[in-house]
Amino acid sequence: MANGYADLTVIIPTLNEEKSVGQVLRRISREYNGCEIVVVDDGSDDLTKQVVKGFAKQERRVRFFDRSATGMERGLTASIVYGIMRSTTKYVIVIDADLQHPTEKIHEMASRLRSGCDLVVASRARVTDWAAYRRIISRAFMYVGRAVLFVEAKETCADIFSGFFGIRRELFVSTYKKNSSRFVGEGYKILFDFLKCVDRGALRIGNVPFVFRTREFGSSKAGVTQGLALLRSFAS
Ligand SMILES: Nc1nc2c(ncn2[C@@H]2O[C@H](COP(=O)(O)OP(=O)(O)OP(=O)(O)O)[C@@H](O)[C@H]2O)c(=O)[nH]1
Ligand SMILES: [Mg+2]
Incomplete structure (x- = not known):
């Protein structure tokens, strides 16, 4: 379908x-005719910027923002x-650039949004390559996060992170504008920050399970700073 x-x-x-970013861009532009693609970079010092800019020259629907040039808070x-905030379409879908999120799930996510879901969460049904310590920390954070949402009578979903x-x-946009101080900019858990701001039962939420793939290229940016940011998210 043209511009589907x-x-x-x-x-x-x-x-x-x-x-990995070039492959993610190619897959999305091939599979999802007519969608806009917005890449937001935070000062990569490898060839990421060049790869994205090269792709954007051929594909007008790709927009590239280099936040390092703005002096804004990184994260x-x-x-x-x-x-x-710089998108204009009715729906947005957020996906990582490291190929751990399967682009083919976007079909189902978009169709659930179109059929009336306010939020569709692609939930990690299985994580293939995490070390034991990371599984334990992740599970502990998950329990605390769920407890925070439960106590505050907020929305929850199959994978809050x-x-x-x-x-x-x-x-x-409307939720963020009313609650911007509750979003921890340098953190990694924007979905959790969003859920904290929405009363239980207020949203129709769709769930699309997927297998979280092994990272084949590049390295994880998740570390102590992001762990501390999540603790701030719990408290804010
Ligand atoms: N713009 C921007 N992107 C970031 C930043 N930190 C990470 N990313 C990107 O966000 C996505 C998720 O980061 P990852 O390091 O893969 O985090 P993760 O998937 O939780 O961790 P792994 O499972 O170990 O890969 C990737 O596309 C990163 O390139 C940041 O500070 N700014
Ligand atoms: Mg990753």
Whole structure:
């Protein structure tokens, strides 16, 4: 179908993903005719910027933002907010640039949004390559996060920390504008920050399970700073 995805922007945050971002861009532009693609970079010092700019020259629907040139606060959550604010379509879907999120799931996510879901979360049904310590920390954070949402009577979903989700853009923007101080810009858990701001039962939420793939290229940026940022998210 011509322009079948003209109602969708795919937001891709990048930090040093030169080996994978080109493939993610090719897959999305091939599979999702008509969608906009917004790449938000935070000062990559590898070839990520060149790869994305080269692709954007051939594909007019790819827009590239280099936040390092703006002097704004760095961070994954801050970058995603930045991208969503600059999108114009009815729906946005956020996906990582490292090929751990399967682009083929975007079909189902978009169709769930179109059939009335406010938020669609691609939930990590299985994580293939995490070390034992990371599984334990992740599970502990998951329990605390769920407890925070439960006690505050907020929305919850199958994977409260997923970085792969779709949402009605207007819903995100209005929620963010009212609650911007509750979003931790340098953190990695924008979905959790969003859920904290929405009363239980207020949203229709769709769930799309997927297998979180092994990272084949580049390296993880998740570390102590992001762990501390999540603790701040719990408290804010
Ligand atoms: N713009 C921007 N992108 C970031 C930042 N940190 C990470 N990213 C990107 O956000 C996505 C998720 O980061 P990852 O390091 O893969 O985090 P993760 O998937 O939780 O961790 P792994 O499973 O170890 O890969 C990737 O596309 C990164 O390139 C940041 O500070 N700014
Ligand atoms: Mg990753």
